[in-house]
Amino acid sequence: MxxxxxxxxxxxxxxxxxxxxxxxxxxxxxxxxxxxxxxxxxxxxxxxxxxxxxxxxxxxxxxxxxxxxxxxxxxxxxxxxxxxxxxxxxxxxxxxxxxxxxxxxxxxxxxxxxxxxxxxxxxxxxxxxxxxxxxxxxxxxxxxxxxxxxxxxxxxxxxxxxxxxxxxxxxxxxxxxxxxxxAGTSPASGGEAASDAHLRTLVRHYLEGFGPASVADVAQFALVRRSRVQDALKALSGVLERLEGPGGTELFDVPGAPLPAEDTPAPPRLMAMWDSILLAYADRSRVIPPDYRKLVARSNGDVLPTLLVDGYVAGVWRPVEGGIEATAFHRLPAETWEGLAAEARSLVPLLAGREPRAYRRHDRWWATLPGAEVRVLPGR
Incomplete structure (x- = not known):
């Protein structure tokens, strides 16, 4: 497939x-x-x-x-x-x-x-x-x-x-x-062989939550050697499916996991800083357009809170006085801004009850960010 x-x-x-x-x-x-x-x-x-x-x-x-x-x-x-x-x-x-x-x-x-x-x-x-x-x-x-x-x-x-x-x-x-x-558990024993048995559990769990994925994707998610991932996938071969991805890349998946159609609508989201979907793949173009990767993944490892539009990163956001400042890297249609504004009206009360200016210590990155459109989305 x-x-x-x-x-x-x-x-x-x-x-x-x-x-x-x-x-x-x-x-x-x-x-x-x-x-x-x-x-x-x-x-x-x-x-x-x-x-x-x-x-x-x-x-x-x-x-x-x-x-x-x-x-x-x-x-x-x-x-x-x-x-x-x-x-x-x-x-x-x-x-x-x-x-x-x-x-x-x-x-x-x-x-x-x-x-x-x-x-x-x-x-x-x-x-x-x-x-x-x-x-x-x-x-x-x-x-x-x-x-x-x-x-x-x-x-x-x-x-x-x-x-x-x-x-x-x-x-x-x-x-x-x-x-x-x-943690209440004993230090791991049994060497790498015992660890590899647990790695198989982690690999299957990863595919359930992030698949289909390649050997490189799994290795990037966990930061383990590709040879260990290959061995884990080989051991799981009887219960996994193989697919062909873009460019002929071999992908692995668990049977019956969701595979929605390409045209399935994806609502806008205000994603958390370091959200896992931005870091779970070797091929981050699955959710981050290549031109935007260095804008959201900063030189010291910070991964900024992002605007997700139609399933892909389209900009960044931060809490400011009066609401959520959204910086879009390209121009967005009016209906997308309406959807982001609705998200902001939901998020601002949550932040107000906890820390209205969450992520403020990372504001320095905004000084050099390009922005095709910048709007403050009110919290009410």
């Missing part, structure tokens, strides 16, 4: 609950979309607001407080919100990547410790972190335990140890100074 680029776009939107908002609870929604990128505390809330009918941010507060949903370093070595039941397998699948990225880094090796030393520390660290601990508390414990400067050691351990971020309060549950707690 051949599939066009436009149909791939609509498949992503359908599976990511962006063709129409769905009447789901927050925990079920997160499982449906696999994970929510969470470097910026407001983003999981805005990601779910884009996807759910009658989204109440208090429901997400409750899910975090009750550890139904958890925040941890996972795919792409970045912070994600995932369902607590999915965290152990995702963390185990990511272990080779997380370990290699940290234990070979000079910030860790300058301590004089080896990877085996870090592994030996894990059981004691998890015992110490059986209650929420600040970074300062963990560093003090490590310093006393090791007798060496702990900063680089803690930088490495906090990424690959089975640790969760715990809510610290504030408008979005998590503030700028994280607190950590043991």
């Amino acid at each position: 051949r599939i066009t680029a436009q149909r791939l776009n609509r498949a992503t939107l359908a599976r990511q609950l962006l063709l129409r908002r769905q009447p789901l609870g927050v925990a079920d929604a997160v499982r449906r979309v696999v994970a929510l990128q969470a470097q910026q505390p407001a983003s999981p809330y805005l990601a779910l607001w884009n996807r759910l009918t009658a989204f109440d941010p208090a429901d997400l507060d409750t899910a975090f407080a009750g550890h139904t949903l958890v925040k941890a370093t996972l795919m792409r070595i970045t912070l994600h919100v995932v369902h607590a039941d999915d965290h152990p397998a995702m963390h185990a699948a990511m272990q080779p990547t997380l370990r290699a990225a940290r234990l070979g880094d000079p910030r860790f090796t300058v301590s004089g410790l080896r990877a085996a030393d870090a592994d030996a520390l894990l059981p004691e660290l998890l015992e110490f972190a059986d209650r929420p601990c600040t970074a300062a508390e963990v560093e003090a414990w490590l310093g006393a335990r090791l007798g060496v400067p702990p900063k680089g050691v803690w930088w490495a351990l906090r990424s690959f140890a089975p640790l969760l971020h715990t809510p610290t309060g504030g408008p979005w549950s998590f503030g700028s100074r994280p607190s950590y707690v043991a």
